[in-house]
Amino acid sequence: MEQRAAGRRTPLNRARVLHAAVALADEAGIDAVSMRRLAEELGVVPMALYKHVANKDELLDGMVDVVLGEIEPVEPDGRELHWTDAVRQRVLSARRAVLRHRWARQAIESRTHRTPVVLGHMDAVAGMFRAGGCSVDLTHHVMHALGNRIWGFSPELFDEPPSDPAGPGPTAEEQEAMVREFGRRFPHVLEIATVATEGDLSAVGQGCDEQFEFEFALDLLLDGADRLRRQGWRSRDRAGAPPTI
Amino acid sequence: MEQRAAGRRTPLNRARVLHAAVALADEAGIDAVSMRRLAEELGVVPMALYKHVANKDELLDGMVDVVLGEIEPVEPDGRELHWTDAVRQRVLSARRAVLRHRWARQAIESRTHRTPVVLGHMDAVAGMFRAGGCSVDLTHHVMHALGNRIWGFSPELFDEPPSDPAGPGPTAEEQEAMVREFGRRFPHVLEIATVATEGDLSAVGQGCDEQFEFEFALDLLLDGADRLRRQGWRSRDRAGAPPTI
DNA sequence: GGCCGTTGGTGTACGCCGTACACCGCAGAT
DNA sequence: ATCTGCGGTGTACGGCGTACACCAACGGCC
Numbered sequence: 001m002e003q004r005a006a007g008r009r010t011p012l013n014r015a016r017v018l019h020a021a022v023a024l025a026d027e028a029g030i031d032a033v034s035m036r037r038l039a040e041e042l043g044v045v046p047m048a049l050y051k052h053v054a055n056k057d058e059l060l061d062g063m064v065d066v067v068l069g070e071i072e073p074v075e076p077d078g079r080e081l082h083w084t085d086a087v088r089q090r091v092l093s094a095r096r097a098v099l100r101h102r103w104a105r106q107a108i109e110s111r112t113h114r115t116p117v118v119l120g121h122m123d124a125v126a127g128m129f130r131a132g133g134c135s136v137d138l139t140h141h142v143m144h145a146l147g148n149r150i151w152g153f154s155p156e157l158f159d160e161p162p163s164d165p166a167g168p169g170p171t172a173e174e175q176e177a178m179v180r181e182f183g184r185r186f187p188h189v190l191e192i193a194t195v196a197t198e199g200d201l202s203a204v205g206q207g208c209d210e211q212f213e214f215e216f217a218l219d220l221l222l223d224g225a226d227r228l229r230r231q232g233w234r235s236r237d238r239a240g241a242p243p244t245i
Numbered sequence: 246m247e248q249r250a251a252g253r254r255t256p257l258n259r260a261r262v263l264h265a266a267v268a269l270a271d272e273a274g275i276d277a278v279s280m281r282r283l284a285e286e287l288g289v290v291p292m293a294l295y296k297h298v299a300n301k302d303e304l305l306d307g308m309v310d311v312v313l314g315e316i317e318p319v320e321p322d323g324r325e326l327h328w329t330d331a332v333r334q335r336v337l338s339a340r341r342a343v344l345r346h347r348w349a350r351q352a353i354e355s356r357t358h359r360t361p362v363v364l365g366h367m368d369a370v371a372g373m374f375r376a377g378g379c380s381v382d383l384t385h386h387v388m389h390a391l392g393n394r395i396w397g398f399s400p401e402l403f404d405e406p407p408s409d410p411a412g413p414g415p416t417a418e419e420q421e422a423m424v425r426e427f428g429r430r431f432p433h434v435l436e437i438a439t440v441a442t443e444g445d446l447s448a449v450g451q452g453c454d455e456q457f458e459f460e461f462a463l464d465l466l467l468d469g470a471d472r473l474r475r476q477g478w479r480s481r482d483r484a485g486a487p488p489t490i
Numbered sequence: 491g492g493c494c495g496t497t498g499g500t501g502t503a504c505g506c507c508g509t510a511c512a513c514c515g516c517a518g519a520t
Numbered sequence: 521a522t523c524t525g526c527g528g529t530g531t532a533c534g535g536c537g538t539a540c541a542c543c544a545a546c547g548g549c550c
Contacts (some may be wrong), residue, residue, distance in 0.1 A: 035537065048499050109354055115401055119431050126433035136440045145462035148400035155393035155400045158359055186364050188371035195381045217390035220469045292526050
């Protein structure tokens, strides 16, 4: 009888608000998430939301919590994992969660609040370093080095340069002239773009293989960390990694 | 005679607008930089700015360009530098520029546009990798791994948790209870905080030694890159760094 | 059954924001 | 003397977050 005959809607609560916000961001982008638009989506007046979240900042925090809540714990799996593989698994799971929600990267980057969910993820990762034999000291600094990668994304230098949707674009020879001029000013960027697109410069802008870049950096850092661990690195030693070999 | 007797102000131009915006952000924070506020600062009506910047996004781009313009080139210095030291110098110069303007980190992170100034910095860094003997392939992936560090800042997991300015705060025993509860839920985060503050947990929140963390990560990545270079790493090898040693 | 405090949704209003669009004064070229 | 266009103006629109006063329904209590 809690549904009350005709059209008494089920009351709002914090979870419903947050999940509606996530759904809205998923389908209309993070910019579409305004208190007014979200309220409309829930069939309610904007001020009603403030009974469930303190303000917009807290709404964003809650949305990030929802995403981070999708991270799957690393299950022990019978045989032992090397600690770097355990971290790798958890970070890649975080990555899948973030990729599921395209707005999440930007939202996480803009947050400045440590919610319990956020602390929980950091604690879980730190625990894996410790279980692998890293000192507290090393764990601390390596987590800093991982930076945003702990949340499953790289700080992208840039997202896609949106191909301008106006007209048929420049002619082939205009395009070639532009490439030449570009190469005169930025030769090293051009050669990278050439190699990355395997010579098809018209494919510039569809971006790099982000998953590869992410795993490359992750492994570079984890391998470096493991090497420091084996050397018994302590931060008083100063200087990132000593000149081994 | 361009000053025109009494109080005909010197006309606006793009550079004046950008530098006024930078100055405003420096002293009042990036949030204070609105078209209206900036116009007021320049003694002009808001719409006047639009004769010099296309819109607010372009204004932000221009402000970032101003900051990046403060990066000092690495001078050859007589004796040869190892390539990692050259990169290190340039990146640390970029860091000094970014630190000079506290809003710059956030502004850079939010940008999605590659201005010529931005491309110029990337090109300069890529050129140092190449001069050091890195392949185009390796240069590409390592620059991705460096991520935001190329601009001179780490993706901070979090900035300071602002000590709440209300009242005298909790009593000592309340505080101890909070720490105990925190440690129950986030034991690994707590031990890191304990070590980082050298036991003085009341100092939590004044943050880590960011400069140390930055250089630690930078050196870890550059050393890893140099090791890969010496090994003749190619991206078809897959997997960040092979299990050397 | 009658009261009453609490919880959750409402309505109005304020002060910001970015920016579209029409306008206009003035300098320099014709 | 007239034209042209650049740079500054004024007005207006639609959006935003949220403070504050209000009110309907409900649960617990006598």
